[in-house]
Amino acid sequence: MTSETSELVLKDQFPGLAGNWHYLDTAATSQKPQVVIDATVAAMGEKYATVHRGVYARSADMTLAFEAARRRVAAFMNAQEDEIVFTRGATESINLVAQSWAATNLKAGDRILLSTLEHHSNIVPWQLLRNGVEIDVCPLTPEGTIDLEAAERMLTPAHKLVAFAHVSNVLGSVLHVEHAARLAHAVGAKLLIDGCQAAPRLALDVQAFDCDFYAFSAHKLYGPTGIGVLWARKALLDQMPPWQGGGSMIDKVTFAETTYAPAPQRFEAGTPNIVEAVGMAAAMDWLSDIGLDRAEKHERDLAGLLRAELRKRNDVTLFGPDDSLGIVSFALEGVHPHDLGTILDEEGVAIRAGHHCAQPLMEHLGVPATARASFGLYSDEQDIEALLKGIERTRRIFG
Incomplete structure (x- = not known):
């Protein structure tokens, strides 16, 4: 996996990210830097x-x-x-x-x-x-x-x-x-x-x-x-x-x-x-x-990279525009988002699975729920790699 994502190495400023944990639920709530x-x-x-x-x-x-x-x-x-x-x-x-x-x-x-x-x-x-x-x-x-x-x-x-x-x-x-x-x-x-x-x-x-x-x-x-x-x-x-x-x-x-x-x-x-x-x-x-311009670029780049990787799969449906800002919602064929979220948690990956307090939008999309990965300034390509690994494991489990 190659990309041109911006270089921001900030994980060490966030005590909530200690250990091998990949937090991809920033749209729900962000982790807090030590200064805060x-x-x-x-x-x-x-x-x-x-x-x-x-x-x-x-x-x-x-x-x-x-x-x-x-x-x-x-x-x-x-x-x-x-x-x-x-x-x-x-x-x-x-x-x-x-x-x-x-x-x-x-x-x-x-x-x-x-x-x-x-x-x-x-x-x-x-x-x-x-x-x-x-x-x-x-x-x-x-x-x-x-x-x-x-x-x-x-x-x-x-x-x-x-x-x-x-x-x-x-x-x-x-x-x-x-x-x-x-x-x-x-x-x-x-x-x-x-x-x-x-x-x-x-x-x-x-x-x-x-x-x-x-x-x-x-x-x-x-x-x-x-x-x-x-x-x-x-x-x-x-x-x-x-x-x-x-x-x-x-x-x-x-x-x-x-x-x-x-x-x-x-x-x-x-x-x-x-x-x-x-x-x-x-x-x-x-x-x-840090700069809001850097934040925007960093999260757009990561979202674009994840969308490009998911688009390589024939069992994933992506929602939203290609230039989405730090948020990627998707569905894995034959797997409920809650099941995907549970297996990903076992892999140390935290995503959001559900209707995201947007039930009318789910009806419009024709799905009961989606899986959602969302990035922050502490996110990096390793988080995406862990997510993709977890998706592949889920695919093997569900056939």
Whole structure:
């Protein structure tokens, strides 16, 4: 097996990859580099205190670190600091938009346009609105990308929101966000982007994207679980009502009336994920030092190499475009993906097998599930070799 994959030797920075273990499930969650672990442990240990409340020095220091993390996220996305809302993850970010912006601004007869390849987290929150809003579904191109020509034909002034994935978690296909924004805005709709798979692999620039909402999770970009980001245009955030009540999100509380803090604080009820915010900022520093351009090339190269190797087999069906970004989904003839995943685990190879929280896409592909290998900055050709060896062993077992 020969290739021109980019040279990144990073495995030794990841304690979770110690031993002869080949981790190919980065699209589900990434392993964490030691620098992120160290920053998180320090924030939980000798630096720990609450934020925004204490008058003592350590609380003040932690508040500075917490808000510095917000500034780091803003820089990572080319955004303004007061446009960054910390959430528990992209799922909560999308639910926040649904329960605050959409519940306030949409009414019966309005329409939302999604696509066939969306993750359940970008489907179910809109169904939970239950206010008479209708959902339309944009089809895919034969290559597995969102068909923006079809979207243009489908969009009408009744559409108030378009919500698309930047990168498919199953197919690795990439959306042209700027094009989608032009189409949405042409009919007066807002554009929300699920950026979970894009944030670890593509440079983010919400100004260039011209979208209205952008959501992602830290744990997919080498940071901690339990924290994510909602970016929204400041004008939209200022108009949105809070969706959860509690401490920190208030201005003044009486039993007669409560007034709320300005955005983004009004959307961050309760004690925030302090430690996780610091860890996320450390992950962004680490990733930015390596370079998003290198990350994109490295993972595209590995995905291309794996697709080329699998294409040599007559018992494998590949899904998605040839230029998929770090994600390769496939089916091995006569073998359920769960069985393949179990045998690969015995070989020290970790893949994802299932519907990947994208059941409508599975129906479109005509399969109940797929096997999915997904790469990170720590992945290399040895991981692919181990996967191919495991597939060959599976073939011998199943005949």
